[in-house]
Amino acid sequence: MIKNMKWLLLVSLTFVACNNDDSDTPAEVPVVAGSAVFTKYIALGDSFAAGYSDGALFAKGQSNSYANILSQQFAAAGGGAFTTPLMLDNIGGFSSGGLQVPKFPTRLTFIGATSSPANVPGVSATPITTHLTGTFSNLGVPGAKSFHLIAPGYGNLAGVFATPATANPYFARFASSATTSVLADAVAQTPTFFSLFIGGNDVLGYATNGGVPTSQDPVLGDDITPTATFNFAYNTLVTTLTANGAKGVVANLPYITTLPHFTTVPYNPLTAKSIGKNNDAVGLATIKLLNAQLYGPLKQALTALGAGDRINLLSETSTSPLLIKDETLPNLGAQLAAIFAPTLGAQTAGAYGAIFGQARQAKTTDLILLTTKDAIGTAPTAANSGLGIAPAFPLNAFGISFPLQDKHVLIPTEIAEIKTATDAYNVIIAAAAEAKGLAFVDTRSVLAQLSNGGFRFGNFTMTSSYAVGGAFSLDGVHPSARGYGLIANIFIDAINAKYGSTLRHVDLALYPIQYPLTIQ
Structure with missing residues (x-):
């Protein structure tokens, strides 16, 4: 009898639950920070952190950077204000004397019915000599290599015009002084949490120049960074950023030779x-x-x-x-x-x-x-x-x-050089993350998945296919807005796993795969 009463009670409870209007909607897990503290978030990195897209830096792309997206998700878990050194329009690049600076052209887009992207017409409203005041949370600097983040004077405007250049115009826009470094401006803000995604440019210039090295100058240098240099720079960054107890997330590096910039044009296109x-x-x-x-x-x-x-x-x-x-x-x-x-x-x-x-x-290996x-x-x-x-x-x-x-x-020997360097950098990154107890993002695996089947979400599949895959912008190297959303989501996964936080993903369908000619 007691046994039957238990079953009757269970059935009645089940009946009540099934007739509850809220039963079909799972209870939302509250957003918590876990052991992380997002009060003061600082992002360090290169063009990816900055939101560079379609071959240029422009305001809308910056607002869709993975760092900015992360800060928005952090806000629900106690995150504070996140500031970005925004460009002055959506034309992209820099101007000087009312003319576009050739080294920094306008962004790419599809114009009319053309099959190839072209630079948007117009001239950037952002003079290359402009300097912003205040402090900025997003310290992503397009073109920066690992050792540039610790280099004093990397934001010295006079160095931008030196021959060869000794400074970077993107950092010169917002550096706190002519003698500071990216790292110094980061720690001066006493961050409680940081993201660090750096190292792609340590091989990228060599790769995009077809394996022809020239120099290590801050803007146009394209030698592969020696492993010892990367090791010193990266460990200096991580050790300094964590010295006062800040937690953070770091990411390893994909094989950049799997980016659409290197895989779109076939070796045998002649007909x-x-x-x-x-x-x-x-x-x-x-x-x-x-x-x-x-x-x-x-x-x-x-x-x-x-x-x-x-x-x-x-x-x-x-x-x-x-x-x-x-x-x-x-x-x-x-x-x-x-x-x-x-x-x-x-x-x-x-x-x-x-x-x-x-x-x-040419062969398939080229x-x-x-x-x-x-x-x-x-x-x-x-x-x-x-x-x-x-x-x-x-x-x-x-x-x-x-x-x-x-x-x-x-050619294969050059591809092997790039892979060897990337593998060495990734060992250093993983070891630093382990030593300092940081969240770790495996972007190499993510890019491999984009290249082999892609990511399915809703009614979409995101792949690394040029222009139509959704993950990359028209320069074939930097992500699209949706690609940056994907990066933010995998960073969130790593942070949640490491610190017990419950940050939520962003809806990738809300982010475009291409920017139009005119951005509202």
Whole structure:
């Protein structure tokens, strides 16, 4: 009898619960900070923290930075005000004397029915010499490398105009003094919580320049940062930021060679239609001519030299790979010149040897830069041919009859250098997070997922596909607004897991994948 009464009680309670109007809506978990304290949140990093998008920094992009999104979620758990050094409009870049500064162009967008993005018209309302007063919570600095965040004078306006530059104009806008560092301006605000996402630029410039290093100057430098330098800078940052008990979240680095900037242009885009500039008949005739006058003789000569696998004839019916220069190949220029001299004459044969001595067709293991798309098929000039002259027909088409240069392509040895450096940086980041008890975000895994199936939310799937995938902006490197929302969400996951907080995700559907020509 007692047993039956228990069952009757259970059934009655169930009946009451099922008829309760609130039963279909799960009770919301209260938003709490856990062991974290969000009263004073500071974000340190590079262009990602700043909200750089579509090849420029502009006000709307800054408002959609992952750092700003995080601060909004922190507000529900006791977070305080979060300030950003906003640009003055949504044109993007910097101006000087009423003209756009070429190094800092306007943002990219699709204009009209064009298939390729273009810079928005107009001139930025943000002069490169303007300095803002006050303190700022978002210390993300586009272009910054790890060691730049600890460098005194990185915001010295005079250094922006030095040759080479010794300072960064984005930091010069809001640095508290000419001699301060990003780190010093951060700790001066006594943060209770910080985010640190830095290191991408330590390899990015090298990658976007096709593996051609020049210098380490703050704006245009593109050498890979030595591991020892990164180690010192990163541990200095983390040790200093946590010295007064602040908690924080750090993120490792994805392989930037999986970004759409490096994966969008195929290694083999050449067809009769593309070679003929949308005219199949012209393209087919050009292919036949090139095979007879260039590819055929090159293939024959290289085969005689034991390197026949470098070049094959262009296909008349399918796709063909781009012609590139590979500086790791043995240079057969002198041998080719000797072979061609009897038919072409010594001078012309010498030119052919110089052009094709390290030439080969691209392979699946090569990465063609997004910016190279506009170079394919264009005529080499004296300035960019690598020869000091503008070659004549038939050697007047980059990637088709004239090899794309080192700056246009990442070859396997360069890709390996970037991966090796990234792996080393990530070991340092993970060790620092473990040593200081910080939340840790694995962005490398996230980008890998974006590249392999994507993230599903609601009726959307976000991938890393250029322009249409939703995660990345039109420069192929920096996230879209929705991509920054995704970054904020994975940061929130890491913070909740580490500190027992219950911060909520943002709705990614509320963030656009592209900004229009005119931003309201």
